[in-house]
Amino acid sequence: MKLKHRERFSVLKIFTGGGFIPFILRRILTSIVLIFGMTFISFSITQLVPGDPVAANLGQSAYSDPEIVAAFEKEFGLDQPVPIQYLRYIQKLSKGDLGISLSSKRPVLTDLKEYFPATMEIALVAVFLSLIFGLLFGIISAVTRDRLPDQLIRVFSLTGVSMPTFWTALTAFYIFFFVLGWAPGTGRLDPGAEPPKKQTGLFTIDALIEADFSTFRQAFSYLLLPAIVLAIYAVGIITRFTRASVLEILGNDYVRSARAKGLPEYIVIKRHVLRPALLSIITVAGVSFASLMAGSVLVENVFSWPGLGQYAYRAAVGLDLPGIMGVSMVVATVYITMNLIVDVLYRVIDPQLRKSN
């Protein structure tokens, strides 16, 4: 379909015009470019770094047999020159094919679909907890500046970001499972228990859909401890940042004006302080979710939780390039989506940005 000269320019306007929708479209476009860039980077790095995926995935005896090695290489396209490997990868990617995992021998996409929901389950709970407690503690800390609640909260939040996640997981597991018996063991369900019919992959949600309340309670009890451990670092970060943000805003002139009008303190906080504070807080919240990825590798390891973290670990150790790329893509996509959401929220919260756009 040939567009006339003028019409062609007006199509471009969808992207370049002012206003909300063009803005979102622009951001989505840059995000896609970003993801492609990332595949390039991860590909390059894993190629540049010495290491033989073949050796990592075949046993010793198999490795010494040249025929098996050749077959392995052929199957996974490792015998091709590097640029060709990359091109073929991108080609398949655009069709939605993420390649075959070198270690599990299954399509990476299948692997991801299986492991991702487990991580989502604890991540969502962790996000929820860290936002609520982080904001709450941060605000209390700022408002009771230098008094006892503030001192306590500051020490706790600093400790929270200083704890090695794997050790916290281990200690929590020991205390709550071994000593107190309050928490169930490792894994997602009791040994031998049937998972609910897979709709989303999140056992809790799936159980609820089936109105299977006993499975729901079981699944929830298993995910609680890992989720809490995962949340600790994020709570620490969000608390600290919220405190700093709120304190800074409390020193602003417009807060003084609000107080000078005789408004009660809770209204000053709610209406005058929180809105500007939220701007910088959502940025930090977005960044702290990235820390959940690192945390989940360690937490899932300790709790034998079959999620993306475990998969990433196995892929890394096995130098399973498609697997590594697959995990990277997922996490990067989540990260970029978070950034997008943060940007949109920015414009919703700050009317100045909205109007000037």
Place this chain on the structure above:
Amino acid sequence: MHFVMHLIHVQQKRCGIKMLLTVKDLTIKLMTASGSAEAVRNLSFELEQGEILGIAGESGSGKTMTALSILGLLPYKGKASGSIIFNNRELIKFNQKQYREIRGKEVAMVFQDPMTSLHPMLTVQVQLTEHMRHHNSISKAGAREQALKLLDTVKIPDPVSALNSYPSQFSGGMRQRIAIAMALACEPKLLIADEPTTALDVTVQAGILKLLDQLRKEKKLSVIVITHDLGVLSALTDRILIMYAGSEVESGFTKEVLQSAKHPYTRGLIEALPDSEGDGKHLLAISGMPPELGKFPTGCAFHPRCNFAKNQCKEVASKVLESASKQRIFCAINPFSLISKEIN
């Protein structure tokens, strides 16, 4: 001669009038990075209903802290002592809850920079009406009506669309008018304006000053104007209080103080104003710099920069001298011969 008689006449009238605000021996201590420091020392002044008092001085003289102490809005870890009697109540002893009852409702404040003192993310309507509704329990619609009237009073064009706009959409002068409207929303008895025109263009200043004068006439509003600009003082105020290093150095009726200042510091300030005729003379400036908080000189704080200082100025606190027309200075030397009634 006639002038002096007029002043004495006014002074006699004053004796029978109840003061709206009486400040006595106000001392304000602040917490700085290097410890506690006095920002205001033993300050005393009065204000009656319908009067405009100007508090003048360089940066750091303690004028803003004085204003904030009336509202109980001293910065973190700041403490005020002495006596502040407003409308027959002793404010020094107020807790935050009691302060909140009079803030906005009986005493209101307009700050220096309207860009930062208005909230960038709330509409004009919200900022004008929220304290109205809190103090007086009016409905949203009723508050909106009053807000429109307020915007009219401060001469904002197109008040209806102004209500739905954000402060960033207005010019500096307009924003200050909105800030003034915000301060007057609950019809306070006292308005404190901290450098209301400093952040504005000279051409816009006159409008603001005219507005304040009008409000004083129409609503018997008492105003304290804090400024370092002598032009503003002469245009607007009835009486002036000149501050230096946290203490008063001179006070009295504006015309008298500006025309015949009796304190070396006031003289210095007035003579430092450039002559509009510009006859090529050097600009006169007071040598030196005002002292930093916590590092005030002993005795009379001005003595290091004063041309008339003698040894005693360093040691002894300055003497109070007051004339029959209530012009008052704090000076041990009295170089310009203020004729004093016997005080002490």
Place this chain on the structure above:
Amino acid sequence: MKIKTKFSKSIKVKNSNSIWRQPLAIVGVVTISAWLFLAIFAPLVAPFNPNSQDADKFIMPSAAHWMGTDELGRDIWSRTIYGARISLPYSVLLVFFSAILGSVIGGISGYFGGRTDAIIMRITDMFFAFPAIVLAMAVAAALGPQIRNAVIAITIVAWPIYARLVRGLILNAKQNDYVTAATLLGSSARRTLIVDLRPNLAGPVFVLAALEVGNALLLLSGLSFLGLGAQPPAAEWGSMVSIGAINFDRWWVGLFPGLAILTAVLAFNFIGDALRDALDPRTAKALRD
């Protein structure tokens, strides 16, 4: 107290005593000094040889073995002391390398500006988007599990924050009036940048590095925990905890090395926080953004 380094001119401390006024900072310094002391004098202080397997396995904490023994009969307290010799120096080294790498990249980006800047910034963005742990694991696995390679791996993922900081500082400085003034006076842009900037960069980078040492230690011990860092029989805290994870009913095996990590990281964070609070607001702001 001025920070007595060649950065004295560049780190303007808000008021001379504020660092020492913070009790937490003092606790931090004392703690790190204690670990340093233990690390340096390990052979003299440790009651047992960290590798000797003479005692029984899995002795609970007692008078003879303050922290008990591990699965091979080695004294855990001694191994913890020796662990400081690995964890502390390698974390500092890590931060040093990533700071230098990041600063150079950020410096190039900010100095040359234009397309170079845009390209480098996009690459930096990608690294931020990348799940650092995945990349670090992959690189560490590829190079061969060894503490040295773990350091390399983490350096590769940790440099972006320094790049961003340095680039931001340079861009700010370029806009500064004194640069314009110097240029007007005839000095070439390059000279002003080198003469005026370098002292101003060192300070904030140093403070950011101080803030990051704790994180470096956490990452390093995390990789070791996963088996991708220090290898047995090295007495590294993270790998000691992983043995504790396998034998979690013997609570002392994992608890004490983890506590060691916790105290060290906490101490680094106390110091880093105090340093940042004591700076003049401008640099503090640059660090926060």
